[in-house]
Amino acid sequence: MAERVALSEDNRSVQNLPTALLLLALGASCSPRQPLAGDRPEHGLWALNSPEPELLGSLREGRQLLLAPLVSRSEEVVRAERTRRGLGLRLEGSARWQIVDLALRAIQHPVGHQLLVGSEGALVVGPSQLPRETLPSVSHLPWLARQDGQHLSTAAVTLVPPDWGILPHSLVLIAGDGAGTPHAVMVDGVPHTLGGGRREALVLPAHAKQNVHVEPGGARLDQAFFARVEEVQGTAGVPLLLRDWERNDGKKTQEGTQPDPWTAPLVAHETLDLWFDPPHRAQPGRTWTVLVEIECAEIETRRAPRTESAPSTGWFCDVTSHLGLENLHLEGPAEQLTIAPTMGPGLAWGDVDGDGWVDLYLVQGSGRPETGPLPNRLLRNVGGDHFEDITLGSGAEATGAGMGALFFDADGDGDLDLYVANRGPDVLLEGDGSGHFSPVPLPASLASDQWSAGLAAADHDKDGDLDLYVTRYLDFDLTKMERGPDMQSYQREDPLPMLPFAFPAGENVFLRNEGDLVFEDVTEELGLTDANGRGMQPIFWDFDRDADPDLYVANDVSFNVLYRNEGDGTFQDISYRTGVDDPRGGMGLAIGDVDGDLDEDLFLTNWQLEANALYLSNLYSPYEAKHRRASFHDGTVAAGLVGSIGYTSWGAVLFDLECDGDLDLFVANGYTSPDYESTGICVGQPNHLLTNDGSGRFTDVSASAGSALLRALPSRAAAACDFDRDGDLDLAVTANNSVLQLLRNDAPRTGRWLGLRLLTGDTGSPAIGAEVTLRSGNQAWRRSLGAGTSYLAGNPPELHFGLGTVPDRIQAEIRWPSGATSNLELEVDGWRTVREAN
Numbered sequence: 001m002a003e004r005v006a007l008s009e010d011n012r013s014v015q016n017l018p019t020a021l022l023l024l025a026l027g028a029s030c031s032p033r034q035p036l037a038g039d040r041p042e043h044g045l046w047a048l049n050s051p052e053p054e055l056l057g058s059l060r061e062g063r064q065l066l067l068a069p070l071v072s073r074s075e076e077v078v079r080a081e082r083t084r085r086g087l088g089l090r091l092e093g094s095a096r097w098q099i100v101d102l103a104l105r106a107i108q109h110p111v112g113h114q115l116l117v118g119s120e121g122a123l124v125v126g127p128s129q130l131p132r133e134t135l136p137s138v139s140h141l142p143w144l145a146r147q148d149g150q151h152l153s154t155a156a157v158t159l160v161p162p163d164w165g166i167l168p169h170s171l172v173l174i175a176g177d178g179a180g181t182p183h184a185v186m187v188d189g190v191p192h193t194l195g196g197g198r199r200e201a202l203v204l205p206a207h208a209k210q211n212v213h214v215e216p217g218g219a220r221l222d223q224a225f226f227a228r229v230e231e232v233q234g235t236a237g238v239p240l241l242l243r244d245w246e247r248n249d250g251k252k253t254q255e256g257t258q259p260d261p262w263t264a265p266l267v268a269h270e271t272l273d274l275w276f277d278p279p280h281r282a283q284p285g286r287t288w289t290v291l292v293e294i295e296c297a298e299i300e301t302r303r304a305p306r307t308e309s310a311p312s313t314g315w316f317c318d319v320t321s322h323l324g325l326e327n328l329h330l331e332g333p334a335e336q337l338t339i340a341p342t343m344g345p346g347l348a349w350g351d352v353d354g355d356g357w358v359d360l361y362l363v364q365g366s367g368r369p370e371t372g373p374l375p376n377r378l379l380r381n382v383g384g385d386h387f388e389d390i391t392l393g394s395g396a397e398a399t400g401a402g403m404g405a406l407f408f409d410a411d412g413d414g415d416l417d418l419y420v421a422n423r424g425p426d427v428l429l430e431g432d433g434s435g436h437f438s439p440v441p442l443p444a445s446l447a448s449d450q451w452s453a454g455l456a457a458a459d460h461d462k463d464g465d466l467d468l469y470v471t472r473y474l475d476f477d478l479t480k481m482e483r484g485p486d487m488q489s490y491q492r493e494d495p496l497p498m499l500p501f502a503f504p505a506g507e508n509v510f511l512r513n514e515g516d517l518v519f520e521d522v523t524e525e526l527g528l529t530d531a532n533g534r535g536m537q538p539i540f541w542d543f544d545r546d547a548d549p550d551l552y553v554a555n556d557v558s559f560n561v562l563y564r565n566e567g568d569g570t571f572q573d574i575s576y577r578t579g580v581d582d583p584r585g586g587m588g589l590a591i592g593d594v595d596g597d598l599d600e601d602l603f604l605t606n607w608q609l610e611a612n613a614l615y616l617s618n619l620y621s622p623y624e625a626k627h628r629r630a631s632f633h634d635g636t637v638a639a640g641l642v643g644s645i646g647y648t649s650w651g652a653v654l655f656d657l658e659c660d661g662d663l664d665l666f667v668a669n670g671y672t673s674p675d676y677e678s679t680g681i682c683v684g685q686p687n688h689l690l691t692n693d694g695s696g697r698f699t700d701v702s703a704s705a706g707s708a709l710l711r712a713l714p715s716r717a718a719a720a721c722d723f724d725r726d727g728d729l730d731l732a733v734t735a736n737n738s739v740l741q742l743l744r745n746d747a748p749r750t751g752r753w754l755g756l757r758l759l760t761g762d763t764g765s766p767a768i769g770a771e772v773t774l775r776s777g778n779q780a781w782r783r784s785l786g787a788g789t790s791y792l793a794g795n796p797p798e799l800h801f802g803l804g805t806v807p808d809r810i811q812a813e814i815r816w817p818s819g820a821t822s823n824l825e826l827e828v829d830g831w832r833t834v835r836e837a838n
Contacts, residue, residue: 714737
């Protein structure tokens with residue numbers, strides 16, 4: 001007999017069910033986050049959480065059970081928050097419904113278990129075990145772990161159960177589109193209808209140790225795991241008593257403590273806020289889920305028909321799921337009590353198969369205890385229409401605690417190779433130009449168990465091949481952690497192992513390319529160790545325009561470093577004299593000419609108590625290139641960038657949002673400290689978008705960018721790429737222990753544009769280090785082509801210019817890495833490939 005159930009996130013078990021079951025759920029395992037405008041229910045129950053109420057569920061006629069855990073591993077799950085007034089709920093009226101009865105009870109259960117609400121009462125599932133593998137590809141595993149909005153909806157999948165011994169288990173599949181759309185799901189060839197409500201489930205018998213073949217049929221499978229299923233007795237749990245209430249019809253507010261204030265009907269748009277006594281603290285290893293039992297009756301009224309307009313998507317549209325890019329980063333234990341799992345992940349853009357479409361590489365974490373190691377993912381861009389997962393068999397499915405990644409042509413053969421920085425041994429992979437990779441040995445210093453972070457490549461000695469700089473963040477060894485009285489005063493709310501300055505700095509590594517994929521560690525020889533740096537992201541940048549790449553390193557809670565390339569293969573530390581060594585919590589970098597004076601400025605992201613920094617470059621001395629010098633001044637306040645205080649910022653991108661001819665700014669934000677009382681993972685923050693007025697003055701326009709940008713995630717890496725080749729730059733943004741966002745640029749275009757792919761040598765390697773100046777009348781733009789940017793990010797080896805109002809053709813001057821110069825005329829509004837003449 002099939003049973004329909006609704007789902008939540010955690011719970012308590014009392015009585016075993018006699019057989020193993022297969023559970024398929026349509027809807028979130030707990031209430032999804034607040035819907036967009038236009039999806040607001042006529043009559044709903046909301047959790048009074050900060051910063052704004054979140055929808056637990058829409059209400060219908062009859063008896064209904066809703067769930068609100070106090071702790072959840074998933075950001076998508078609405079939790080009940082403890083406040084000074086108690087646990088708060090809001091009933092919102094529609095002049096159609098009346099509450100007949102309302103009761104709350106809290107059920108204590110082991111952390112990591114989930115509570116289902118069935119027709120006969122509550123069920124507990126847990127502890128969860130992921131399938132041993134999925135067929136055809138292990139790349140499906142990340143979306144199985146927890147409710148996160150990442151899903152499988154069309155492709156069939158075979159789930160191979162783990163070895164659970166003699167104990168009976170169930171397979172739990174959780175799905176839903178948030179709209180209650182019915183779907184016919186095939187399980188081992190048998191159709192089952194799922195749908196009709198936001199959180200429905202179908203319970204079917206299943207056989208232990210037998211593979212299960214599932215065809216979603218359009219249902220959005222969001223979780224799949226194995227667990228024991230048990231019942232909760234109807235009287236289990238602790239009743240929660242009403243403490244206070246507040247009724248508001250928009251004109252006046254009534255307060256009181258009288259019992260059952262919900263029995264009076266709510267008129268349209270009237271709200272009733274209720275506060276209940278929270279349960280006492282749970283026992284160690286256990287937590288609470290609040291079970292809300294509510295009964296509604298429909299009041300017959302005559303209503304005028306309602307019309308609603310579709311909400312605007314804003315300037316950026318999250319097309320991640322639509323293009324087949326669902327990805328969930330997983331790293332760390334159940335409770336993140338050290339800094340180690342909080343810093344990644346990175347990503348890299350690059351055309352791995354030479355078809356002209358830029359592909360995407362996603363770095364994965366070390367996994368969770370329930371998942372084990374998970375592979376990084378290589379996703380092929382299929383004509384800008386969708387992405388295809390080609391990880392399996394590509395040779396790029398490295399596992400480990402991943403940080404940064406970078407595509408670059410290490411051997412000069414014209415195709416892209418790949419470097420992956422890990423908290424652990426790094427990986428160098430040789431590409432064959434068709435999307436396949438093979439491992440390359442690294443020097444012992446990079447094959448060791450150290451914490452690498454960011455990457456940048458450039459030809460520092462002008463010998464025709466790309467050298468590599470790898471930052472090492474921390475010497476992360478708990479036995480080396482400082483524990484003196486001074487350190488104790490800095491703990492605040494975080495334990496000591498969460499603080500970067502509690503650990504010694506790692507030693508960065510400079511790899512000189514000797515040709516034939518042989519790299520030599522020459523860090524000490526060149527004086528580039530930066531032993532006190534706590535390096536995050538490096539960038540090669542010819543700040544003085546003397547035709548050799550200089551090196552800047554953003555350091556966390558340490559002095560930042562600028563090394564000037566002396567032109568003879570050596571570097572000089574000029575950080576102090578240039579004023580760009582400010583020891584804030586440096587994270588990410590972006591280079592670009594923000595004020596239109598034809599030299600490239602430096603933007604630096606910092607920790608939440610410090611503003612991000614904009615260092616404006618001013619070149620002086622008009623003489624030969626080797627005698628040029630640059631000064632910097634902090635233009636943060638004048639540029640209108642002080643609003644970053646209160647946000648921990650990571651990846652940064654300077655790009656022309658609307659092709660009007662100046663560089664705008666995107667900043668990825670997200671805290672490092674976990675939400676100890678709820679998810680146990682890093683606290684999310686909205687990302688920022690700021691537009692440039694053409695003079696270097698920025699305005700925060702995040703609110704106009706759309707809901708995708710306002711979503712609070714623990715974002716990390718960010719990199720721009722015109723993946724669909726429509727002429728504007730889109731953004732890929734990773735998040736720690738959360739989901740990838742691919743944000744398509746739909747901003748109104750106000751000007752023309754030009755994209756350039758610069759190639760050099762007989763094989764057509766990307767011309768890393770080239771500088772391009774475009775001119776039209778009295779207008780001019782300058783960009784340089786680098787490799788490695790933002791935070792833990794690999795940029796595509798190409799340049800994009802927004803041009804504003806220009807004629808059909810424009811003058812271009814290209815200074816190649818070899819020192820040669822090309823002058824040519826280029827047609828605008830397209831991607832052009834330019835190869836250096838032999």
